[in-house]
Amino acid sequence: MNFYATLLIALKALRVNLLRSLLTMLGIIIGVAAVIVMIAVGSGAQEKVESQIKSLGSNLLMVFSASTSQGGARAAAGATHTISEDDAYAIARELPEYLVGTAPTLRGSGQVVAGNSNWSTTFFGVTPDYFDVREWSLAEGRAFEPAEVNGAAKVAVIGQTVATSLFGDASPIDQVIRIRTVPLTVIGVLASKGQNLSGNDQDDVILMPITTARNRVMGATALAKSRSVGSISIKAREGVDLKLAEEKVRDLLRQRHRLQPGQDDDFTLRNMTEMLQAREESSRVMAMLLAAVASVSLLVGGIGIMNIMLVSVTERTREIGLRRAVGARSGDILRQFLIEAITLSLIGGLIGVLLGLGGAQLIGEMAGWPIKLSPYATALAVSFAAAIGIFFGYYPARQAARLSPIEALRHE
């Protein structure tokens, strides 16, 4: 008895009780759809986090000036500058076995003007190490040299958003921009990084030598008078335990700031990669939840299939007897009912895939989550459905195959 003929018999049997077949499939449909959505949401979130980690720079620790209170009013973190450029150099000097580099950063904002266009943006005063520590690459031009930092050269490297806003499609290289009336020559354009975790445009930025920022652009403000900085970016070495590196940096800074044991840190140390991984973890929890729903649904669907197949075997006992009488071996009967169960679960699986793909798109659009559809996951879900058909269809099929032809023929 060939496979095609058996399949036709199965399809016909399922069509006879169309509503019953559909209801039986429901568990599988929901289960498979949940698996598809789960993997789409899970891998979408993971991909987003991975790209964010990449854009942030891997193994990144950040030191911010802590919030301080003056006369009872607490200022925002980073508003007062308790850490200095020298802290950054000291960290780099003292902990080379843990760190690749440190980058002290001064942050400011203002209106930038080029020709007759202008743009409100954020600028950072940085050292050449910044490009490496934060993994910024250049789309055009060059980064600044140490000599330009020492000489407080009037140069700038601008982000893609700033470049487009000020110069449109034209090349900004060698053009002059003005920030707070200070003219700076554009020597480079950063490669695009897109949005960061909080949805801010990372490309809306101007980088300049830290000395230029302090002495020329921010010259008028009190902050600029010291060597203090708003933050220090630290890149740990590959393979180094970030927790350990974090502790070393903390110890060193406390020592440099002469903090007594028990006294609060006057800085904030953050492990950026870890924060992102925590986010990834929460999306993973979400995916696990969906996985639990999916597996329960698939299990219930499988039991439903077993139940209906047992009913079907009872209903069709005489048919089984007749088939046996005219020459069907018990193996033929086993195959017939097994294929019927597999067909049921596979059709359910395919409907579930369609629903899952549609559902994932819908969720992606409505919740604004990144969705990644994978053909691998789809194939996995369908084969899982087939496996359920085999697992839960085997017992009823064996019951059918074990019927004695005489008893089956006599069945009322």
Added chain:
Amino acid sequence: MNAPLIRTADLAKDYLLGDTRVPALQGVSLEIARGEFVAVMGPSGSGKSTFMNLLGCLDHPSGGEYWLDGEAVSRLSDDALAGLRNRRIGFVFQHFNLLPRTSALDNVALPLLYRGLSTAARHERAAQRLAQVGLSERIDHHPAQLSGGQQQRVAIARALVGDPALVLADEPTGALDSRTGIEIMALLQSLNRDGITVVLVTHERDIAAYASRIISFRDGRVVDDRTNARRDAGADFAALSA
């Protein structure tokens, strides 16, 4: 070809009812030659159904031997018995046992499915057999659209489709009115004239009268076995229709 189609030697069958062995058939030895038309009679519990199940290779005997067309059947495996049924035996049942919602053609072609024939070959042979029983016009009808007599004729076509040596009919007229019953008997007689051996179980003397030999069972044994000057069912049916 003088060997008998069916030969049994001391054929016996016991059933277990709880702890007690109930003998259903106690040592039946007989021969049925090719081309015979045999009626098996007896009250219920006489062992005639058990005997038919054994002849039909649907069951294993508890003792004794059974040769079908020279082949020893008693100790064959279940799968081998299935193959034997498929090739050598056609079954006709009291309640037709047609598959519902399935065309007459597919019902007749069913046994060939288990020979692995192509759909085209199955349908061609099934159509021939339906023509032989006079139902060429009803090929696409489902059992529910056919009368009892027509359904039984479809079942007979199904019994014939595999070119069996033996047709076993278990109360083939039991669910039909007497006129249709005689019509079915006429069909079986004409098949028998074409050379097919027919063994029929009935408890009606009127029906047994159409057979050329009548074997009577009681308490698991053959109590009577005689030839019969058989009535012509075709003539009876013509007389009824006149």
